[in-house]
Amino acid sequence: MFRVDRTANRISRLTQKRFGDLALRERDHLQEWLVHQPDALGEDLLILQKEFDGFDETRERLDLLALDKSGNLVVIENKLDDSGRDVTWQALKYAAYVSGLTRTQIVDIHQQYLDRHCGGKNATQSISAFLEVEDLSEVALNPGNGQRILFVAANFRREVTATALWLISRGIAVQCFRVTPFAMGDELLLDLQQIIPPPEAADYMIGVSSKEVEETAIQGTQKRRHDLRQQFWTKALERLRADGVKLFANISPTKDHWLNAGSGVSACRFQMIFGQSEARVELSLARSEGAENKWLFDQLFTRRAELEAAFGHAMEWRRMDDKKQSRIVYAKDFDGYDKDSWPDMLDWLSEHIRKLEIAFSEPLNKIGRAINLQDESED
Structure with missing residues (x-):
């Protein structure tokens, strides 16, 4: 050397x-x-x-x-x-x-x-x-x-x-x-x-x-679960298109337990979660700077009553001070690995991801514009 x-x-x-x-x-x-x-x-x-x-x-x-x-x-x-x-x-x-x-x-x-x-x-x-x-x-x-x-x-x-x-x-x-x-x-x-x-x-x-x-x-459990998720997200995206939900129009099915769509503020995404025991919709604040995520979260939290009223339900506000990300979550229990549960899960996800977008898109983008967080293209 x-x-x-x-x-x-x-x-x-x-x-x-x-x-x-x-x-x-x-x-x-x-x-x-x-x-x-x-x-x-x-x-x-x-x-x-x-x-x-x-x-x-x-x-x-x-x-x-x-x-x-x-x-x-x-x-x-x-x-x-x-x-x-x-x-x-x-x-x-x-x-x-x-x-x-x-x-x-x-x-x-x-x-x-x-x-x-x-x-x-x-x-x-x-x-x-x-x-x-x-x-x-x-x-x-x-x-x-x-x-x-x-x-x-x-x-x-x-x-x-x-x-x-x-x-x-x-x-x-x-x-x-x-x-x-x-x-x-x-x-x-x-x-x-x-x-x-x-x-x-x-x-x-x-x-x-x-x-x-x-x-x-x-082979085995992990592959079966990946295949199951791929099948679920295929059906979910078909359901969203049929319901006129355009948020995930350019998204393809994956083997992951989540599906992301842009919000207009870079690295702040609307998510649908397919779990073994629940389904979730959430707003994920995942910018590279943790301080920006916490600031965005706090700004939204000041409008919690207004946002939850627009969404139609009380939500779980996860600031997660020990992590870079923050999340705003709404979940419901389902047996995700039982395909007989899928019709109800798809109904629920289609309804609530639409409500989440309607409730949070405008406030999030307004806050983002105030400190120039928007990028020219969503990642």
Whole structure:
């Protein structure tokens, strides 16, 4: 690694260091860096637990247990200056141990972590927010053979890299990251690079080797629910067109549990929600600046009585101070996964999304114009 001196138009080599020489320790330093910056490993990961020792009849400890965006468990093993010879066997044992964890156990493990390190936040909400789902039952946690292994070390022995490549060829998702500290004066820099599989070949290697796992994961509950939502939204859009509701005229059916339509104020959307136990209509304030969402919400809230009278019902006003977004919601209980309920749900959604648009479009746009929040085109 080099430092660029643009004034002199020269480069100078940074001094590569060893963790041991810097008195840095695996658990106190490298592990904590990754806990607080897991995307340093090239993707969004949710740390479920650290120093996990919940294995029956063994005192072994897994460095980090994480969750990826597909609901797969990720075993992360950290070493400092040398990977050691046995790290692959160690990680395989841990992957085997966690392969049997159920949804309830995963939530309990994460709750223990949150209670100890994060002030007792709710584990179900934490995982749901990370996976971007309304209800955790909508996704498969720890599906099939989807467990993954990540190794992090400054140097990898040949037996480790050879084993990792062999495991990849057998459909086991393994990645190796080389972590290297560098000195620049009194400042310490860290280089973290994926070396196995090589980034330029990762998609091909992983795609070929995990084809069977992927095909298996596609089947089952999640796929059925995606198909069900696609069918529902197809019928919903047909119903809206028949009722003359133009708000969603240019929207196509999706596999998601929501359907968005623009309001005229960028990133402030009218939404219909298809849930397992309810249907909802809502105004979602989701601009990139959280302060703008809260300001818009507060401005609308001052007119709550007028807006609810125009809508025809009392609504749930969710300012959500701990989140960037805010929402104004009206919901009704339905058994969404029972197709016999769909005619009533479609009636209800068609009626209330129309009422929501009529009640909120003009006030929202008027407020938006007052501070120039409108964009030339709705996203």
